[in-house]
Structure formats: structure tokens, C-alpha cells
Amino acid sequence: MWAAWAQTPPAAAPADTQGLPPVVHLSIKGSGRLLPLAVLDISREGGDAELEQRAKMVSTFLGDDLRNCGRFEVLRDSLQVDSTGFGPVLERWGAAGARALLRGAMRQREGRTELFATLYRLPDQRVLIAKGYPVDQGQALEAAHRLSNDIVYALTGQQGIAFTQIAFVSKRRGDKEVYVMGYDGYDPRPVTNDRTINYSPDWSPDGRQLVYSSMRNSGWQLFAADLVAGVKTPIRTPSSSNTAPTWSPDGRRVLFAMSGEVSTDLYTVTVPGWQIQRLTDHPEVDSEPAWSPDGRQIAFTSDRTGSPQVYLMNADGSDVRRLTWEPDAYEGSPTWSPDGKRLAFVRRGFDGFDVVVVELEGGTPVRMTSGGSSENPCWSPDGLQLAFSSNRTGNYEIYAMNWDGSNLRRLTYGGENEMPAWSPFKAGTR
Amino acid sequence: MSKSTRFTKLMLIGSIAAASVLAYGCGSKPVQQAMQGEMDKAKAEAEAKALSERIKTEAEAKALKAKEDMEAKLKQDAEADARMKAEAEERAARNYETTYFDYDKANIRDDQKAGLTASADKLKANADIQVTIEGHCDERGTAEYNLALGQKRADSAKGFLAKAGVAADRIKTVSLGKERPADAGHTEAAWAKNRRVEIVAAP
Numbered sequence: 001m002w003a004a005w006a007q008t009p010p011a012a013a014p015a016d017t018q019g020l021p022p023v024v025h026l027s028i029k030g031s032g033r034l035l036p037l038a039v040l041d042i043s044r045e046g047g048d049a050e051l052e053q054r055a056k057m058v059s060t061f062l063g064d065d066l067r068n069c070g071r072f073e074v075l076r077d078s079l080q081v082d083s084t085g086f087g088p089v090l091e092r093w094g095a096a097g098a099r100a101l102l103r104g105a106m107r108q109r110e111g112r113t114e115l116f117a118t119l120y121r122l123p124d125q126r127v128l129i130a131k132g133y134p135v136d137q138g139q140a141l142e143a144a145h146r147l148s149n150d151i152v153y154a155l156t157g158q159q160g161i162a163f164t165q166i167a168f169v170s171k172r173r174g175d176k177e178v179y180v181m182g183y184d185g186y187d188p189r190p191v192t193n194d195r196t197i198n199y200s201p202d203w204s205p206d207g208r209q210l211v212y213s214s215m216r217n218s219g220w221q222l223f224a225a226d227l228v229a230g231v232k233t234p235i236r237t238p239s240s241s242n243t244a245p246t247w248s249p250d251g252r253r254v255l256f257a258m259s260g261e262v263s264t265d266l267y268t269v270t271v272p273g274w275q276i277q278r279l280t281d282h283p284e285v286d287s288e289p290a291w292s293p294d295g296r297q298i299a300f301t302s303d304r305t306g307s308p309q310v311y312l313m314n315a316d317g318s319d320v321r322r323l324t325w326e327p328d329a330y331e332g333s334p335t336w337s338p339d340g341k342r343l344a345f346v347r348r349g350f351d352g353f354d355v356v357v358v359e360l361e362g363g364t365p366v367r368m369t370s371g372g373s374s375e376n377p378c379w380s381p382d383g384l385q386l387a388f389s390s391n392r393t394g395n396y397e398i399y400a401m402n403w404d405g406s407n408l409r410r411l412t413y414g415g416e417n418e419m420p421a422w423s424p425f426k427a428g429t430r
Numbered sequence: 431m432s433k434s435t436r437f438t439k440l441m442l443i444g445s446i447a448a449a450s451v452l453a454y455g456c457g458s459k460p461v462q463q464a465m466q467g468e469m470d471k472a473k474a475e476a477e478a479k480a481l482s483e484r485i486k487t488e489a490e491a492k493a494l495k496a497k498e499d500m501e502a503k504l505k506q507d508a509e510a511d512a513r514m515k516a517e518a519e520e521r522a523a524r525n526y527e528t529t530y531f532d533y534d535k536a537n538i539r540d541d542q543k544a545g546l547t548a549s550a551d552k553l554k555a556n557a558d559i560q561v562t563i564e565g566h567c568d569e570r571g572t573a574e575y576n577l578a579l580g581q582k583r584a585d586s587a588k589g590f591l592a593k594a595g596v597a598a599d600r601i602k603t604v605s606l607g608k609e610r611p612a613d614a615g616h617t618e619a620a621w622a623k624n625r626r627v628e629i630v631a632a633p
Contacts, residue, residue, distance in 0.1 A: 176609075197609055200574060219604055220577065241581050241605060244574040257578055259585070259605075264578035285578040301575050307534060308575050332572035346572060353572065375572060419573070 034073040038098040044106040055106045058115055058135055061144030065162050069152055070384035070402045094123030117147050128154040161380050165427040167201040167210050168398055172415025178212050185411030191225055202246045207427040211245040211254050228428045236274040244288050249295040257287040279317035290335045299334035310334045310345050333376050338383040346375055355388050368405040378422045387420040526629035529587055536582035538590050549629055550594035560632035563587050565605040568621035580605030587627045
């Protein structure tokens with residue numbers, strides 16, 4: 001997987017295109033408006049049943065990627081191009097309102113199989129992508145991810161999330177271990193094998209490490225797991241109760257909750273170096289901190305008014321202020337959208353918690369989930385989606401959705417899966 | 431009936447039968463016969479008496495042994511009882527009452543103070559014991575907030591014990607948040623049982 005993302009062009013695209021001209025000026029903002037994208041069935045030049053099988057696989061993976069990137073309304077077309085040529089097809093789709101059309105053909109050359117993809121912008125029919133993707137044995141998912149990311153970049157100028165990963169905690173082997181899986185739920189693999197309770201994984205900004213809290217040495221201790229080197233380093237602190245860790249945006253420090261003599265407060269620790277700095281000092285609980293993407297602010301949960309509420313403060317601990325003023329609300333687990341404009345958090349409703357999103361520029365929190373208890377929301381690195389855990393089926397499973405609540409899908413099946421953390425665009429795994 | 435006793439009885443019956451067959455078989459010479467009969471009879475009687483005495487002795491020995499066995503067993507039972515009682519007392523000395531908390535609170539309720547005071551007395555009476563206080567929460571809070579709340583409850587109980595005279599360095603604390611509910615239910619009654627601290631002997 002590591003090699004896969006490294007090769008994914010165009011990796012240079014920044015998440016925020018401010019100051020950089022996008023390749024095409026199709027404006028898509030938020031997830032409220034989806035871009036209509038026509039996708040023709042993948043054709044094949046000759047070949048056998050195996051080639052057809054692989055074409056079907058790529059087609060399925062690609063369809064999922066395009067739908068689940070949260071940007072497109074995928075319009076399927078089973079049309080086969082006949083002798084009249086391809087022009088009328090493009091014209092018809094252009095007239096129907098599709099903003100782009102994807103055409104793919106499987107072909108075999110010198111013993112290798114590839115998917116040749118052509119992406120047309122509509123209605124002007126300009127070719128944005130004309131490129132071959134190797135789809136030899138075992139490459140179908142990777143080919144779909146690469147093409148999907150190329151399409152996202154060609155049409156929006158932004159990076160796709162097809163190679164992102166989701167870290168989570170699962171009880172599938174009996175204890176609570178940290179796992180990592182693809183953003184689509186494929187290929188889950190264990191990070192820890194501690195036979196204890198592990199909690200709260202969070203990605204380093206370079207996508208190479210996970211920090212988490214573990215009971216493996218009787219108290220709660222923080223560890224940094226290097227996914228590439230496969231090494232786990234304990235993070236030294238003066239307490240035996242270190243929880244809810246999260247990396248600073250510059251990757252140099254970990255922000256976490258540590259309990260002292262009186263209560264649990266927020267601290268940072270440099271990694272490495274282990275220099276501790278105290279941020280809050282209150283007799284009631286402060287926990288679940290989240291750093292704003294620009295590093296200037298921190299959101300957290302505090303019990304200082306008698307029930308858990310979401311608060312904001314400056315990164316040095318000054319200017320603590322309450323986020324919402326809902327009477328009797330029970331809130332927690334705040335997390336910033338990557339552009340820093342929104343905060344997702346949980347608020348208790350009738351059955352348990354629901355994920356709510358609030359615009360920080362002012363606005364009322366909007367509930368985005370319903371049914372069961374939905375907890376621990378986290379944003380995709382492009383800010384278009386939220387993953388969370390929910391017990392709506394009776395057991396905790398990981399779900400993802402567009403941040404407005406649409407396109408909800410389940411990513412895990414069985415074994416109690418919780419505490420998802422969406423990786424940055426690059427995520428290094430073994 | 432033991433094997434040896436049964437064997438003795440069979441021998442007795444056998445001897446009497448043999449004696450009568452012998453007497454019946456010698457009827458042709460009356461005097462000799464009568465003398466022989468007397469002798470045989472006396473002999474048989476003596477034999478029977480000896481045998482019956484032997485049986486009586488054996489029965490007495492057996493009764494004595496049974497009595498001794500019974501006494502030994504009673505003594506053994508009494509010892510076992512005493513041992514169990516001592517063990518139960520030792521367990522009780524290490525068995526601490528669970529302390530319960532109000533929703534989203536970590537202060538020691540008035541109705542929970544007697545239990546914790548009893549735990550403090552036990553700890554003071556057994557100065558060699560180290561304990562861990564585990565803090566627990568009901569399922570309604572968020573997972574990470576609950577770890578902090580459970581820790582606060584454990585610290586609160588530790589503070590109470592320390593104030594009651596238990597050396598603080600004998601007490602460790604740990605929070606398990608909502609990971610280990612005492613009652614798996616989803617009712618207020620279950621939640622009330624889960625908002626708790628438990629004192630356990632340190633391994």
C-alpha cells in the first residue's frame with residue numbers, strides 16, 4: 001500500500017487549492033452538490049472469461065470509489081459504442097447534464113493487462129485523462145483507487161481519498177486492539193497485539209505513526225506506533241493515567257488528557273523529548289482534546305459546568321469559552337474539519353449519542369445521525385466525509401457518510417469496532 | 431461384616447455338622463458310643479464357646495475401632511471448620527465493599543461512607559496489603575470522558591481512605607471507564623450498579 005500511494009499521480013496536489021489554479025474550473029463546494037459523472041461500462045478488446053471477470057471487479061471498485069469520494073453523482077451507462085462513433089454519446093450525455101464522462105477499456109499487451117481510461121469533460125468534450133492502469137492479478141483495487149484519485153484531481157483540482165486509511169479499535173480477537181483498514185473497509189490488519197484494552201488511535205500528520213492509549217502495563221500509557229518500521233515507542237509522562245491522545249498539526253507534540261492528584265487536565269508532551277506542558281487546571285474533568293488544523297486553538301470536553309460540554313481555548317490554554325449553550329446538553333468528542341471551519345462532536349439524544357456538526361462562524365449544531373448511539377466522529381482529510389462508530393445494529397461498527405449525513409455506508413462487520421481515526425491523504429502501513 | 435468374621439462363622443457351622451455326622455456314624459457300640467458322644471459333645475461345646483468368644487472379642491474390637499474412627503473424623507471436621515472459618519475471616523478482611531456514585535459525580539455519597547470506612551479499618555488492620563482502586567462508569571458517557579470520570583471516582587475513594595488513615599502509597603488507582611460494567615443491562619438500575627469503585631488486592 002505504501003508503494004501504491006507513493007506512485008499515485010498527481011501527488012503534488014495540495015488539499016487546499018487556494019492560490020493554485022485547479023486544472024478545471026468546476027466548482028464543487030461542500031457535499032451539498034454532487035457533480036454528475038457518466039460512467040460507461042468497461043469494454044474489452046477480445047480476451048477471455050478471466051479478463052471479463054477482472055473488468056467487472058475493476059468496475060465495481062471504481063464505482064464504489066467514485067460514489068464514496070463524496071463528490072460525484074455516478075450515472076451508469078451500459079451503452080456499447082457502435083460504428084456511428086463516440087461523438088453522439090458524448091453529445092447526448094452533455095445535453096443530459098453530465099459534467100464529465102468516463103470510458104474504460106480492458107486490453108492485453110505483451111502479456112500484461114491494463115485498463116485504458118478516458119475522461120471527457122462535458123459539454124466541451126475535452127479529454128482530461130487518457131491513460132493506462134495496470135490491472136494484472138491482484139491490482140484491480142489499486143487500479144480503481146488510482147483512477148478514482150486521478151478523476152477527482154482532474155475535475156476538482158483536489159486530492160482524492162482513495163488511498164486513505166482508517167485506524168480503529170476492534171474486539172474481533174477478544175481484546176481491544178488497534179487496527180488499520182482502507183477507507184472503504186477493505187483489508188483490515190492489526191497494529192497491536194497487546195491482549196489488553198487499547199484506546200483512541202490518532203494519526204501523525206505525516207501518516208506514518210499512530211498514537212494511542214494502552215492498558216498493557218496496568219495503567220493507561222501512551223504509545224507511538226511507527227507503521228512503516230513496525231516499532232512501538234512508549235511516550236514518557238509522570239502519570240499512570242494518560243488518555244485521549246492527538247498529534248499536533250506540526251507533528252512535534254501530542255496533546256492528551258492526564259490525571260493528577262485532583263482531576264484530569266489537558267497537557268502536551270513533545271515527541272520525542274518528553275517535555276510536558278500543562279494547558280488546563282480545573283478541579284473538574286477536561287478531556288477529549290482536538291487541535292484546530294492551524295494549530296492555534298483546541299476544542300475539548302469539560303465537566304466544569306456540571307455536565308460534559310464542548311469548549312474552545314487558545315493552544316496555550318488561555319481564553320477558555322463554551323462552544324454551545326444548549327441547556328442540559330451532554331456533549332463530547334469534538335473534532336475539527338480539515339479547513340477549520342466546522343466542528344463535529346456528539347450530543348446525547350434519546351438512544352445515546354448523535355453526531356452533530358456546527359459551523360464555527362456561527363450557526364446551530366445540526367444532527368447528522370439517527371438510531372442507536374453514534375460516537376467518536378472523525379473527518380476525512382478532504383473534509384467531505386465523517387466516519388464514526390455506531391451500535392445501531394446492536395453491536396458497535398464503523399460507518400462513513402458524507403458530512404451532511406448522506407451516502408451512509410457500513411465499513412466493518414462484526415467484532416465490536418470503535419474509535420475510527422481517518423488518516424491524512426498519505427498513510428504509511430507495512 | 432468383615433471377611434475374617436464371615437470366615438470364622440463358616441468354620442463354626444462346619445465343625446458342628448462334622449461332630450453330629452461322627453456321632454451318628456458310631457451307633458454299633460453303645461458305651462463306647464456314649465462316652466465318645468459325651469467327649470465329642472464337650473469338645474464341640476468348648477470349640478463353639480471359644481469361637482463365640484473370639485467373635486465377641488472381634489466385634490468389640492471392631493466397635494472400638496469404629497468409635498475411634500468416628501472421633502478422629504469429628505476432630506478432622508472440627509479442624510476443617512476452623513480452617514474454613516479462618517480463611518473466610520481472612521477473605522473478609524481482604525474483601526471490600528463496592529462504593530457507588532451518582533450520575534456524572536465522583537464525590538463519596540453519605541450512604542457509601544460506612545462501607546469505605548470499613549475498608550479503611552480492614553486496610554489499617556492488615557498493613558502488609560497493597561490494593562488497587564478501580565473506577566468504573568455507566569455506559570452513557572463518551573468512552574474517553576468516562577476514563578477521566580472513572581479515574582476521578584478512584585481518586586476520590588483513595589482520598590477518603592487516606593483521610594481515614596491508610597497510607598496513600600499502599601493504594602494504586604486505575605480507571606476502566608465503561609469497559610467493565612458490573613451489570614450489562616441498559617436500565618437506570620444497571621447504570622446505578624456500574625457507577626462504582628472496587629477495591630482489589632494488588633497482584
